Amino acid sequence: MQSKLLTDMLAKIQEREWRIDSVTVVRNGHVVLDAYFHPFQAGLKHAIRSNTKSIMSALVGIAVERGEIKSVAQPALDFFPGKTVANVDTRKRAMTLEHLLTMTAGFDCKDNYLHGWDGMKEMRKSPDWAQYVLDLPMTQAPGTGFKYCNGVSFLLSAILQKTTGMKALDYAKKHLFGPLGITEVTWPETPRGVTVGYGGVLLTPHDMAKIGLLYLNKGKWDGRQIVSEAWVETSTRRHVDATMFAQYGYQWWGDGAGYYMGVGYRGQFIFVVPDRNLVAVFTSDLAGMSFYVPRNLLVGYVLPAVLSDAALPANPSRHAALGEAVRRAAQGPADGYFWESAQEGVLREGRFVRTSAPAFTLRLPPGSRKEVLNDLAQVMRVKSPEGYEMSASVDDIPDGLTLAEIGPQFLAKKLQDAGRNVRVLSNRPTVLGDGRPAYRSEFEWQFRGWELTTHVVSAFKGRKLVSVHTGSLKGKKNASDLVESLRFDGGG
Incomplete structure (x- = not known):
């Protein structure tokens, strides 16, 4: 990769005072950039926000492969036989696990930023979060169109717990985090003891990169198949046209530009770029439209820096300049x-x-x-x-x-x-x-x-x-x- 473009990117971040905490780029299995902007430091955990959903998708895929979940075609209500669900009609009966994965459930869901998080506030105050989501009225037939809903990602966690007998965090420690060497993970749960499937995970940037690398390598880690190759392919391809970004899969986003991504509120990104054999991770605190800055930096600097599949001739001066840029990013003002x-x-x-x-x-x-x-x-x-x-x-x-x-x-x-x-x-x-x-x-x-x-x-x-x-x-x-x-x- 061309180090000058990466150096220019770090300088641009500081010049524009974008609230980016870290940038990690891994290509061909090697870390080519690992920058931390003061006061954030290497080894610290960061809120990954809705990247949690992509992890939740991987856990569902593992459960399907292990036979603990029969199929994504199972009706969602069948996972909750003990609940009396409100507003049941033919549309709600037709809703499947796959509709939950693709945010096409059809619920009248108002729990994201476009609605001032009203639905999430109500769900968090309810005694039974799964009941709250299942009781929501339907506005359209499942599979008709995309509507981002944190509640359906919570249902994925509730379904995983019902089918495996394990909370999502414990299941992840055994089948995902453990094999990847991701330790001491924080992931909150509801008062009823169900892991919050839509968010709340805290990870280091390197641990986020491990999730990206697992998917880049088609579900394999150190020669072991952690997530099935078929699930990786299915969950990261386009299933529906979406808002915010062009496409949505199984809790992964696509931009129609040769890469897919895990995305979190205020600028947390795991970019996976298969044709460049590259993973890029950004952690941030970006409000409003600044949220898109990491995507723009990927397209404007990181991807153009990939010049060849073969190693480029050594350029000690530019390599040193990149090292100096990383050092400057980590420095705070002398006077605090x-x-x-x-x-x-x-x-x-x-x-x-x-x-x-x-x-x-x-x-x-x-x-x-x-x-x-x-x-x-x-x-x-x-x-x-x-x-x-x-x-x-x-x-x-x-x-x-x-x-x-x-x-x-x-x-x-x-x-x-x-x-x-x-x-x-x-x-x-x-x-x-x-x-x-x-x-x-x-x-x-x-x-x-x-x-x-x-x-x-x-x-x-x-x-x-x-x-x-x-x-x-x-x-x-x-x-x-x-x-x-x-x-x-x-x-x-």
């Missing part, structure tokens, strides 16, 4: 990142350091990016590559309130002002590492329809209240282990 001023607080090397009164330090989730402050009292706000937030605020101590009352009265009211249905789950004393007394509070509440969990540690310093917050969707990982890393400088 700050919000209002350096004295108000600096983010550097995984720590937040504030020198203005009250002076304090915090450890932050590895790879966290600076985010815009969204509250007048905030002095720091970051988002981790795993998708959760952490922030710190400095307020005047509310008149008449003790430290024990801060959580259930002051902080709960602030959450109620921003959302609704705030519940204080716990409020207990703790002692920070510097010996200062503090209180730790946990809340559940709703914000714009989402059910959230928030952990807060609060402490007094002088006449100020310092609080450290972390939050995530209910049931998902957050930085609760870091909120007590708060340390103050000096007395008072």
Whole structure:
């Protein structure tokens, strides 16, 4: 591959300040580019979002090959004989497993970004997610047209669990992740213990590349057939014309341009390019139309860099230039990142350091990016590559309130002002590492329809209240282990 185009691509990403965290390119079985943009680092896990669906497809394919699922032609309702399903008509009875795989189920599903995630919020609040999806009305006959629905990918997980007797994560550890050497995988489950089939997996970029390489090699890994070649071919070819990208298969996307891809919200991509023997992985935090930047970089830089199937003549100077570009990408600003001023607080090397009164330090989730402050009292706000937030605020101590009352009265009211249905789950004393007394509070509440969990540690310093917050969707990982890393400088 021509290293100059790859060097130019890295420079363009930095010049345009695109929020890309990593780029990994593997060709002919060799890693030719492995770049990490500060503050993301090699070895860190990243939220892969809806790339989870492509993994779910592989698991279904394995179950079909093993005979645990008879056929993709099985009616979907047959997998749930114990459920009384609403809105059943001839269309819903005709819906098959294949219709779920191809997003052509025909449900009146409104659980994606085009609908403000309304359906997903409702599903997550329901006691039985599978029942919620199965009860949805039908808007068209199965197979008639494409409609992206996270709920049908959840049904795939529920079906896998019913037919194999194993949760999707456990099944994947045995039949997919284990053989690929992918370890310590995070994949959440519902309150009923069903793995969330549409998203939630955290993987390193190299682990994402392993999924791509498995498919590039027609389901084989180290000489062992993990996913059948027939399933790889069937699941990655066009089954229906789609939105967002041109084509859709079995939870894989196609662009009609000789490659297929796993795709995740805010720019997570696993590109598989068979005729170039190439896999490219991008992890990102790209909002709006910037979501398409990785695809444009693939087409504009990565694919044109493939000049020959044979090795190119050595070019030490260009190889060195690419190495230097990778090194520059990994470097952060020497003075760190700050919000209002350096004295108000600096983010550097995984720590937040504030020198203005009250002076304090915090450890932050590895790879966290600076985010815009969204509250007048905030002095720091970051988002981790795993998708959760952490922030710190400095307020005047509310008149008449003790430290024990801060959580259930002051902080709960602030959450109620921003959302609704705030519940204080716990409020207990703790002692920070510097010996200062503090209180730790946990809340559940709703914000714009989402059910959230928030952990807060609060402490007094002088006449100020310092609080450290972390939050995530209910049931998902957050930085609760870091909120007590708060340390103050000096007395008072």
